[in-house]
Amino acid sequence: MSADQTLDWCTQSVAVRQLTDRAILEVTGDDAATWLQGQVTNQLEGAASGDAVYGFVLTLKGRVLADVWVLAHDDGFWLEVPAAQVEALIERLDRYIIMEDVDLAHRGDLRIIAGVGPVASQVRPGGWPADRLGSGGRVWVLPEAAEADAWEEATQAAASLQGGPATDDGWASAHIQLGRPRFGVDFGEDTYPQETGLTASAVSFNKGCYIGQETVVMLQNRGKAPKTLWRWTIDGDEAPEPGATITRGDAAAGTVTSLTRAGGQTAALGYLKRGHEPTSDGPWKVGGLPASLVGPVGEAPTAPAA
Amino acid sequence: MLNLTPRAAEKVKEIRDAEGLAEQGLRVRVIGGGCAGFSYDLFFEDETSDLDQTFTSFGIPIYVDMMSAQYVEGTEIDYVEGLQGAGFKFVNPQAKQTCGCGSSFAT
Numbered sequence: 001m002s003a004d005q006t007l008d009w010c011t012q013s014v015a016v017r018q019l020t021d022r023a024i025l026e027v028t029g030d031d032a033a034t035w036l037q038g039q040v041t042n043q044l045e046g047a048a049s050g051d052a053v054y055g056f057v058l059t060l061k062g063r064v065l066a067d068v069w070v071l072a073h074d075d076g077f078w079l080e081v082p083a084a085q086v087e088a089l090i091e092r093l094d095r096y097i098i099m100e101d102v103d104l105a106h107r108g109d110l111r112i113i114a115g116v117g118p119v120a121s122q123v124r125p126g127g128w129p130a131d132r133l134g135s136g137g138r139v140w141v142l143p144e145a146a147e148a149d150a151w152e153e154a155t156q157a158a159a160s161l162q163g164g165p166a167t168d169d170g171w172a173s174a175h176i177q178l179g180r181p182r183f184g185v186d187f188g189e190d191t192y193p194q195e196t197g198l199t200a201s202a203v204s205f206n207k208g209c210y211i212g213q214e215t216v217v218m219l220q221n222r223g224k225a226p227k228t229l230w231r232w233t234i235d236g237d238e239a240p241e242p243g244a245t246i247t248r249g250d251a252a253a254g255t256v257t258s259l260t261r262a263g264g265q266t267a268a269l270g271y272l273k274r275g276h277e278p279t280s281d282g283p284w285k286v287g288g289l290p291a292s293l294v295g296p297v298g299e300a301p302t303a304p305a306a
Numbered sequence: 307m308l309n310l311t312p313r314a315a316e317k318v319k320e321i322r323d324a325e326g327l328a329e330q331g332l333r334v335r336v337i338g339g340g341c342a343g344f345s346y347d348l349f350f351e352d353e354t355s356d357l358d359q360t361f362t363s364f365g366i367p368i369y370v371d372m373m374s375a376q377y378v379e380g381t382e383i384d385y386v387e388g389l390q391g392a393g394f395k396f397v398n399p400q401a402k403q404t405c406g407c408g409s410s411f412a413t
C-alpha cells in the first residue's frame with residue numbers, strides 16, 4: 001500500500017485508523033461543563049451529547065500543552081488527547097479542580113478508532129464528528145475488549161466504501177500534504193496557538209476566560225506570533241530531514257518540522273520566524289535545496305500540494 | 307485569616323441589606339478557571355459545614371471552605387470604584403500573577 005493511496009482515501013472515500021497515540025480522559029460531575037469551559041480554548045457552551053469540539057489545553061503562559069477533541073456524551077465528556085501528554089494533562093487539569101463537582105480520570109480501558117474522509121460516517125454507527133483533515137471524519141471510542149472486532153468491521157466497511165486502513169507513513173503523509181499539523185510533530189509545548197495555523201478550528205476569541213487566554217488575546221490583538229507554520233514543496237529526488245533550515249537568500253528564516261515524498265517531490269511543513277513572512281520573494285531553500293512556498297497550514301484550502 | 311477593608315465591609319452590608327439577607331454570612335470560594343487559573347467567587351450564604359473556616363470582619367461572618375482557604379490565606383478584600391467600573395478587589399499575598407482584569411490569579 002502506498003502513501004498516496006491513504007491520501008486518496010482520506011480525500012475521496014475513507015481511511016480508518018486505530019489511534020494508538022491518542023488516549024481518553026473522562027470528565028464527569030455536575031460542574032463538568034462549566035469547569036471544562038474554563039480549561040479549553042474553543043467554545044463548549046451549547047455542546048450537546050454527540051457533539052465534538054476541537055481545541056487546545058494551554059499552559060498558564062499560553063502555550064499548547066495538548067490538542068484535544070472534546071467528545072460530549074450523556075454522562076459528561078471524553079477528551080481525546082495525545083497519549084504522551086496524559087500525565088501532564090492530569091496534573092495540569094487536576095490542579096484547577098478546587099471545590100467543583102468534577103471528576104477527572106484517565107480511561108486506559110478505552111480505545112479510539114478514527115475515520116477520515118467524506119464517507120467516514122458510513123463506516124459504523126455512533127461516534128462523534130471529527131474532521132481532522134478538512135475532508136470529513138468521525139471518531140469512535142470503544143471498550144478495549146471490543147476493539148479487535150470493531151477494527152475488523154471498520155476495515156471491511158472502509159473497503160466496501162473504496163477506502164481502507166491508513167498506514168503510519170500514509171497517515172503522516174496525508175497530514176503533511178493536506179497542510180494539517182500534528183501535535184508532537186509540528187507543534188507542541190513550545191508553541192502558541194497562533195503559531196499552529198489552527199486557530200480557526202481550535203480557538204474561540206469571544207468565549208470568555210480560559211486558562212492561558214490572556215496571552216492568546218494579547219498575541220491576537222497586539223502583535224504577531226514569533227513564528228508561523230507554512231506548507232512547502234521541495235523539488236528533486238533528494239529530501240532533507242526534519243529540522244532542516246529554511247533559508248531566504250542567505251538568511252536563515254525557519255525550520256522544517258515534517259516531510260513526505262509524494263508525486264516525485266517532497267512536501268513539507270515548516271516554520272518561518274517573525275520578520276520572514278512571505279511578503280517578498282525568495283529564493284527559498286530547504287536544507288539547501290530549492291523550495292516553493294505553498295501557503296499557510298490549517299485554514300488554507302486543503303488540496304494536496306501541487 | 308481573611309479580612310475586609312472598611313469600604314468593602316460597608317458595601318457588603320449595603321448589598322446584604324438591600325437583598326434582605328441580613329442574617330447571612332459572606333461565602334468566599336476559589337474556583338478553577340479564568341485566564342490565570344484560579345477565580346474568586348463571592349456570595350451570601352447561611353449554611354456552613356464542618357469543613358469551613360469561619361472568620362468575622364466588621365461584624366460580617368466570612369465562610370471559606372478548606373480547599374479554598376489554602377489559596378486565600380491572608381487575603382484582604384477591598385471595594386474599589388474607578389472609571390472602568392466598581393467591584394471587590396482581592397489583595398492576595400499568595401497570588402504570584404493576576405490577569406489583566408484582576409478577576410483571576412495564579413499561585
